[in-house]
Amino acid sequence: MSGGVAQYVGLTWDHPRGRAALEAAIPFAAEGGADLRWEVHSLEGFESAPLEQLAERYDLIVLDHPHLGDALASGCLQPMESVMGDAYLADLAVRAVGPSLDAYRLGGSTWALPLDAATxxxxxxxxxxxxxxxxxxxxxxxxxxxxxxxxxxxxxxxxxxxxxxxxxxxxxxxxxxxxxxxxxxxxxxxxxxxxxxxxxxxxxxxxxxxxxxxxxxxxxxxxxxxxxxxxxxxxxxxxxxxxxxxxxxxxxxxxxxxxxxxxxxx
Structure with a gap:
């Protein structure tokens, strides 16, 4: 927190599909009183970097659903229910593409929100x-x-x-x-x-x-x-x-x- 402004650093993967929309949303975060910046790592890092280590350095992380088992074992993520609220998740479940939101549900909680969907x-x-x-x-x-x-x-x-x-x-x-x-x-x-x-x-x-x-x-x-x-x-x-x-x-x-x-x- 600096001068009453909440500061956050996020990590995504270095490709327009991974970063463009997030960078475009930075002004909206500023309107809400948050100072947000994004750092990037390679696709290989996105696919294999240990979440527990990344969570020590970043407030927001773009991840893939196969990481959830490790994330729960280490306790490094907060459930979205406590961050966004049940009402928001219920609305998102209706609007999400296919089972893309379900892909991030494990152990009775939702651990991430879908940015896009791919197969x-x-x-x-x-x-x-x-x-x-x-x-x-x-x-x-x-x-x-x-x-x-x-x-x-x-x-x-x-x-x-x-x-x-x-x-x-x-x-x-x-x-x-x-x-x-x-x-x-x-x-x-x-x-x-x-x-x-x-x-x-x-x-x-x-x-x-x-x-x-x-x-x-x-x-x-x-x-x-x-x-x-x-x-x-x-x-x-x-x-x-x-x-x-x-x-x-x-x-x-x-x-x-x-x-x-x-x-x-x-």
Missing amino acids: QVSARRADLVDVDPRTWDDVVELSRRVPVALSLSGPHAYLTFASVCRSLGAPLSDGVAAELVDHDRGAGARPALRTRGPRAPNATDGQNPIALLERMTSGDDIAYIPLVYGYVGYADRRLQRPVSFGASPVGPTGSSVRRSAVPGSR
Whole structure:
């Protein structure tokens, strides 16, 4: 508190989608008597930095829902019920996209508010690939003709595996079962995860979704990504090489990833 003005420092991730709206809202915070500034860290930091350590330095944190287990274990977050009030949360639940608010509820409390919602989609360069592959077999066939990349950096290898299993009719367990996924049915995801093909682009395994989409819109060595978090700015038709986002591939029964996708802060 300085001169009667409450001072807050927030942390978000360094991308227009992570910071632009928050920075634009700073004048509104000032009107309410708060001095607010935002600092940024990388997408990798957003995905992996320990919340307990960040909470020691920042008043507000933009986080993703998989962090909630660690947050509750360390007690580093305040429930939104005590900060915003039950009436506000009830109103937000009506206006939020899909289950995006529910994604931040755990242990009977709400620990964050959704800034946006995202799930995995396919990304296609329409000038290099005419139509979206419908099935994973179609993706494998496409990879023989054009460069197809997978999103496998950091947590995205697990997220891709989980989504492929879901599309093949083998969703992951809720953590109670002895196995994460049935061994034989989980093995069915391997062909899709090995979708490399003779024209596979180099060094994509270490690139996060933003880096993959940046590469996709700046050159021609990635024509298609079957599962990647969508960032709408890369579909801007003013770009020289815009991306077309579409449905994710389905399994042999026609099961789509989207049915079980949980929105998060992407």
